[in-house]
Amino acid sequence: MEHMKYIESKKNDEIKQLKKLSATKxxxxxxxxxxxxxxxxxxxxxxxxxxxxxxxTENYADDRLVKKYYDIATTVSEDVAEEMSETKTPQxxxxxxxxxxxxxxxxxxxxxxxxxxxQDPGNVGTIVxxxxxxGFDGVITSLNSADTYQPKVQRSxxxxxxxxxxxxxxxxxxxxxxxxxSMKVYGSExxxxxxxxxxxAKADDFALIMGNEAHGVSREVLVxxxxxxxxxxxxxxxxxxxxxAAGVLMYGLQSL
Amino acid sequence: MEHMKYIESKKNDEIKQLKKLSATKxxxxxxxxxxxxxxxxxxxxxxxxxxxxxxxTENYADDRLVKKYYDIATTVSEDVAEEMSETKTPQxxxxxxxxxxxxxxxxxxxxxxxxxxxQDPGNVGTIVxxxxxxGFDGVITSLNSADTYQPKVQRSxxxxxxxxxxxxxxxxxxxxxxxxxSMKVYGSExxxxxxxxxxxAKADDFALIMGNEAHGVSREVLVxxxxxxxxxxxxxxxxxxxxxAAGVLMYGLQSL
Numbered sequence: 165m166e167h168m169k170y171i172e173s174k175k176n177d178e179i180k181q182l183k184k185l186s187a188t189k190x191x192x193x194x195x196x197x198x199x200x201x202x203x204x205x206x207x208x209x210x211x212x213x214x215x216x217x218x219x220x221t222e223n224y225a226d227d228r229l230v231k232k233y234y235d236i237a238t239t240v241s242e243d244v245a246e247e248m249s250e251t252k253t254p255q256x257x258x259x260x261x262x263x264x265x266x267x268x269x270x271x272x273x274x275x276x277x278x279x280x281x282x283q284d285p286g287n288v289g290t291i292v293x294x295x296x297x298x299g300f301d302g303v304i305t306s307l308n309s310a311d312t313y314q315p316k317v318q319r320s321x322x323x324x325x326x327x328x329x330x331x332x333x334x335x336x337x338x339x340x341x342x343x344x345x346s347m348k349v350y351g352s353e354x355x356x357x358x359x360x361x362x363x364x365a366k367a368d369d370f371a372l373i374m375g376n377e378a379h380g381v382s383r384e385v386l387v388x389x390x391x392x393x394x395x396x397x398x399x400x401x402x403x404x405x406x407x408x409a410a411g412v413l414m415y416g417l418q419s420l
Numbered sequence: 421m422e423h424m425k426y427i428e429s430k431k432n433d434e435i436k437q438l439k440k441l442s443a444t445k446x447x448x449x450x451x452x453x454x455x456x457x458x459x460x461x462x463x464x465x466x467x468x469x470x471x472x473x474x475x476x477t478e479n480y481a482d483d484r485l486v487k488k489y490y491d492i493a494t495t496v497s498e499d500v501a502e503e504m505s506e507t508k509t510p511q512x513x514x515x516x517x518x519x520x521x522x523x524x525x526x527x528x529x530x531x532x533x534x535x536x537x538x539q540d541p542g543n544v545g546t547i548v549x550x551x552x553x554x555g556f557d558g559v560i561t562s563l564n565s566a567d568t569y570q571p572k573v574q575r576s577x578x579x580x581x582x583x584x585x586x587x588x589x590x591x592x593x594x595x596x597x598x599x600x601x602s603m604k605v606y607g608s609e610x611x612x613x614x615x616x617x618x619x620x621a622k623a624d625d626f627a628l629i630m631g632n633e634a635h636g637v638s639r640e641v642l643v644x645x646x647x648x649x650x651x652x653x654x655x656x657x658x659x660x661x662x663x664x665a666a667g668v669l670m671y672g673l674q675s676l
């Protein structure tokens with residue numbers, strides 16, 4: 165067996181190109197993105213994502229997963245791993261993966277979350293992870309939400325991105341798709357005039373819309389929903405963090 | 421009326437000293453901490469926190485709140501505000517506040533959250549904010565949890581730190597205090613052998629323990645709990661983010 169290709173210098177051209185992959189526009193342009201960390205790389209492999217490249221530090225060289233991708237694997241120095249990493253303590257394993265092909269107008273069913281311009285990458289990632297945990301069927305992000313292929317979003321999804329479909333489209337189109345599929349569409353808002361979430365009638369197929377951190381779900385969207393719901397504030401806080409609110413609502417609606 | 425004191429240079433000694441206040445050890449040593457942003461400063465004023473200093477950029481100079489604290493207020497340049505700020509787009513208003521006096525052995529009642537070494541500042545802050553929203557009566561953080569006076573924690577609490585008591589003590593002492601006050605103590609874990617949270621008997625007085633991001637609630641703590649509970653994972657995710665889990669549990673236990 166030949167030795168794997170080895171990159172020692174962080175000034176290497178290939179490494180410089182890879183660093184650019186964290187920018188959303190380059191992800192969409194190249195149709196590829198990078199994930200980092202053993203857990204995520206293993207999940208991607210297990211859920212049959214298309215690997216284009218694998219980069220590992222020497223301590224991973226004998227790993228079974230790395231051997232599987234031997235033909236596309238490169239060993240890198242600790243120095244290079246630090247340069248590639250988005251974290252302070254890199255694990256030393258990175259994969260470049262093909263962006264999943266997604267249908268333009270998917271048929272929806274079951275329980276979905278739609279994000280109306282949720283902009284913090286940690287919030288978007290955490291909501292996808294929670295949707296997975298709560299047994300939801302998929303997530304749609306509006307065009308101004310944080311891109312789910314961004315490294316920070318990828319990291320907070322913790323592998324859930326491989327467990328359920330994630331689409332990106334205009335929010336109006338998303339609502340139309342859901343309603344065309346006979347799903348109820350619930351807008352969420354911080355407004356006591358909306359319906360408390362735990363008073364909703366149980367539904368098997370619905371889409372739950374979560375809004376922007378500062379402005380919530382836009383008025384334009386709320387008027388098109390079948391029902392608007394809120395989480396009662398029992399103390400003195402003005403609102404909840406959007407990822408926490410999504411969790412309360414997803415589990416709350418699952419146990420109606 | 422005299423003009424307020426004005427600081428133009430970010431190399432000013434007072435500003436340099438203030439920058440050091442974000443370090444936990446200095447907060448505890450000086451018994452003071454800094455908060456930033458209009459919303460937080462207004463909440464602190466409204467909930468009668470003890471202001472020691474106020475720093476504002478010129479656009480705030482005529483604000484009613486600033487006039488109230490005229491004697492301890494200083495105007496600073498935009499340059500200084502940027503230097504003082506923990507955010508990328510500073511609002512230009514900062515207050516130095518006295519750390520609240522807290523009893524050493526408070527009497528607890530009602531619904532409390534106890535954090536067993538929750539280390540991410542955003543998670544700790546978000547949990548306090550959620551505890552406030554969910555109508556809980558207070559929060560106790562273990563000695564290895566992120567310090568609630570840290571700027572990042574202060575920011576994510578969004579003013580809830582002024583709405584409910586937050587204590588910091590050894591976790592064993594916290595559990596003993598709760599049990600001595602006839603409260604049920606619930607440990608949370610990611611383990612199907614624990615009890616699903618929605619199957620718990622309703623209780624008016626209880627303490628809910630949330631655990632460290634990587635290791636959960638420690639085994640040593642779990643064995644001392646009256647009941648251990650979990651959030652059913654309905655999909656393929658391995659776990660939930662701790663702040664989301666806290667939200668699901670707090671609202672879930674409130675609606676038993």
